[in-house]
Amino acid sequence: MSLVMGAMASAAVGTAAQLGVADVLAQGPATAPELAKAVDADADSLGSVLQALTALGVFTRDEQGRYANSPLSEPLRSDHPESVRNLAALLCGLYGHAATGGLTEAVRTGTSVMPTAFGVSLYEYLDQHPDSARIFDRAMEDWARPIGTVLAEHVPFAGVRTVVDVGGGNGTLLKAILTAHPHLRGVCVDRPDTCRRAEAELAASGSADLADRLTFQPADILHEVPAGGDLYILKNVLHDWSSESGVQILRNIRRAVVPEGATPTEDSSKLLVIDPLVEHDSGAAFRNLVKMVVGEAQARERSEADMRREAKEAGFHVLSITPCPADLSITACTPV
Ligand SMILES: C[S@@+](CC[C@H](N)C(=O)[O-])C[C@H]1O[C@@H](n2cnc3c(N)ncnc32)[C@H](O)[C@@H]1O
Known part of the structure; x- marks a missing residue:
């Protein structure tokens, strides 16, 4: 029954994340009415959600009925160094909503869940719902933050001047890399809507140096x-697409790296594909479900062999595959 009730637990976590309950509790314990006032919610309804989450160990509750954060809810704070607040809001919210509404039908028909549940693909939905799009951008930020530091430390950037992050979201990865390597410039390529929001945020952040080096x-x-x-760099993008579309994206990168008719040389730009690969991903089974929910039909997590085949089809040779934190693997490719 705890599995059967899982959707309720997930929805409750998503609600606490979206309302920012853990942020308020970071200032000290509070009762349900106090919290409801702070997050602009109904006290009784919020109380029910808090009681359920306390039963699950997410929050604690003392004898005076005051709730407090626990180690489980700390990462739901916006300012936690490993915050998953927006990731929780997205996965428990929009993704959960799509999965409960459309998974059965999508399994019957072999299609993607999102169009089955909402009539549009994930990105069409985000184009039409700016609030969800903002949560999505910030969720990707939660996702990208840990790996940005790893890349900044371990990739040799000495001979590099410009890093292009393909499908780079709001530029979180590039911000970490550019901050650690002041000689670099970055270009974040994404959908027009995402770029518009990210550009405005960067301008408002007051970081003149980053605003100058990151476009x-x-x-x-x-x-x-x-x-x-x-x-x-192509991070957490490939696995959202079928093999056919994935090869198309890789071919387009190959065309950007080696102009039509030219021959690759030792100095040709390299490509790092950063994605979970089945062999090194402890959460592969569930991540594939997420791909079914929001990815293109037939989007699946790749194995090492899939990665090598798709890279080859697109005109790249795989130099190395390196597992790294957050269940990700870095596939380094050079054009051939
Ligand atoms: C799963 S997110 C990954 C974001 C970022 N690379 C990261 O790891 O945090 C996929 C990204 O691809 C972008 N994207 C999807 N379809 C695209 C397209 N057709 N052209 C450009 N960007 C696209 C999305 O807007 C989104 O930012």
């Missing part, structure tokens, strides 16, 4: 990837 370039990566990078 956002709108493009449809299924059709074209801008040239001009010494190093290309």
Whole structure:
């Protein structure tokens, strides 16, 4: 029954994340009415959600009925270094909503869940719902934050001038890399809507140095990837697409790296594909379900062999595959 009630637990976590309950509790314990006032919610309804989450160990409750954060709810705080607040809001909210509404039908028909549940693909939905799109951008930020630091430390950037992050969201990864390597410039390629929001946020952040070195370039990566990078990164993008579309994206990067008719040389730009690969991903089974919910039909997590085959089809040779934190693997590729 605890599995059967899982959707309720997930929805309750998502509600606490979205309302920012853990942020309020970071200032000290509070009763349900006090919390409801702070997050603009109904006290009785919020009380029910808090009681359920306390039963699950997410919050604690003392004899005076005051709730407090526990180690489980700490990462739901916006300012936690490993915050998953927006990831929880997205996965327990929009993704959960889609899964409960459309998974059965999508399994029957072999289609993607999102269009079955909402009539549109994930990105069409985000284009139409700016509030969800903002949560999505920030959720990707939660996802990208840990790996940004790892890349900044371990990738040799000495000979690189411009890094292009393909499908780079709001530029979180590039911000970490550019902050650690002041000689670098970054180009974040994403959908026009995402670029517009990210550009405005960067301008408002007051970081003149980053605003000077980081640019956002709108493009449809299924059709074209801008040239001009010494190093290309493709993180958490490939597994959202079928093998056919994945190869198309990789071919577009190959075309950006080696112009039509030219021959690759030792100095040609390299590509790092950063995605979970089945062999090194402890959560592969569930992540594949997420792909079914929000990815293109037939989007699946790749194995090492899939990765090598798709890279080869697109004109790349795989130099190395390195497992790294957060269940991700880095596949380093060079054009052939
Ligand atoms: C799963 S997110 C990953 C974001 C980022 N790379 C990260 O790891 O945090 C996929 C990204 O691809 C972008 N994207 C999806 N379809 C695209 C397209 N056709 N052209 C350009 N960007 C696209 C989305 O807007 C989103 O930012």
